[in-house]
Structures are given as structure tokens and as C-alpha cells.
Amino acid sequence: MSTYIPIDSLKPGPWLDAIAWNEQGLVPVIAQEHGSKDILMMAWMNRDALLETLRLGEAVYWTRSRQKLWHKGEESGHTQTVREIRLDCDGDTILLVVDQKDGIACHTGEHSCFFQKWDSENRTWIDESLGAA
Numbered sequence: 001m002s003t004y005i006p007i008d009s010l011k012p013g014p015w016l017d018a019i020a021w022n023e024q025g026l027v028p029v030i031a032q033e034h035g036s037k038d039i040l041m042m043a044w045m046n047r048d049a050l051l052e053t054l055r056l057g058e059a060v061y062w063t064r065s066r067q068k069l070w071h072k073g074e075e076s077g078h079t080q081t082v083r084e085i086r087l088d089c090d091g092d093t094i095l096l097v098v099d100q101k102d103g104i105a106c107h108t109g110e111h112s113c114f115f116q117k118w119d120s121e122n123r124t125w126i127d128e129s130l131g132a133a
Contacts, residue, residue, distance in 0.1 A: 004082045007055030014046055020092040029094045031105065034083045040105035041113040043072075045094065057082050064086060078104045085112055 019027050025047065031040040043061040045053070049069055053059035059072040059080035073079030080098035087094055106113040108129065115129040 004057055004084055006055055006057045008049060010054050012051065018087060018091055020090060027094055029096055031059060031080060031096045031098050033100050034097050038112050039114055042098060053082060059098060073101060078102050
């Protein structure tokens with residue numbers, strides 16, 4: 001797997017049309033950890049977030065709740081350095097393969113946001129977070 005090289009002079013262009021943006025101008029993004037292959041989180045990007053990610057080489061998302069660009073780790077320090085960027089076969093989902101600083105991707109302090117596991121037998125979600133008792 002190659003290491004992504006940031007392109008600080010990248011401008012918007014027809015290459016953005018390969019992405020199937022939704023009605024709000026967003027595309028879902030899955031962040032996967034390079035070393036472990038763990039799925040870390042899901043977030044959204046708009047065109048500006050994707051451009052910033054490509055320019056910086058670190059994940060920048062669009063926060064729907066705050067309606068602004070969100071440089072992952074800007075407050076926590078848990079940045080995501082981009083190793084690879086992939087677009088799925090339909091062009092409607094982006095995969096970022098990242099190095100996760102300090103191994104913490106979730107705002108709860110967990111490694112991954114996907115720590116709740118479905119238990120079919122008991123028909124409930126099981127909290128497998130580090131803080132679960």
C-alpha cells in the first residue's frame with residue numbers, strides 16, 4: 001500500500017464529478033486504520049472537505065451538526081494521516097486508509113466508534129467499549 005502524497009496546489013476540477021454527492025452535497029466517508037485494518041469511524045465530506053484532505057494529507061470532514069469543516073483531531077489531537085484514498089464502485093462512498101494518532105478515533109475516547117455489537121440471542125446491543133463494566 002502506497003503512502004498518500006498531499007497536493008497543496010490542487011484545484012477543483014472534473015475529477016470531483018466522479019463522486020456521487022448526495023442532495024446536500026455530501027458523500028459518506030469510512031476511515032480505516034492502516035496497520036490493524038480496523039474500521040474506525042464514518043463521517044461526511046463535502047467538496048471543500050475533500051479538497052482540504054487532499055491538500056493537507058490529514059482527514060478533514062464536514063460536520064453536519066456544526067455546519068463547518070472539521071479537521072479531525074483539531075481539538076483532541078487525534079489526527080488521521082491519510083495513507084490512501086479510495087472511491088467505491090458506485091462513486092458514492094470514500095474510504096480513507098489512515099494512520100490514527102494515539103489510536104483513538106472516537107469522540108468517546110475509544111479506538112473505534114464501532115464498539116457496540118448486536119447480540120441476536122438477547123436481542124440487544126452489547127457495549128464492548130473499554131469503559132464497559
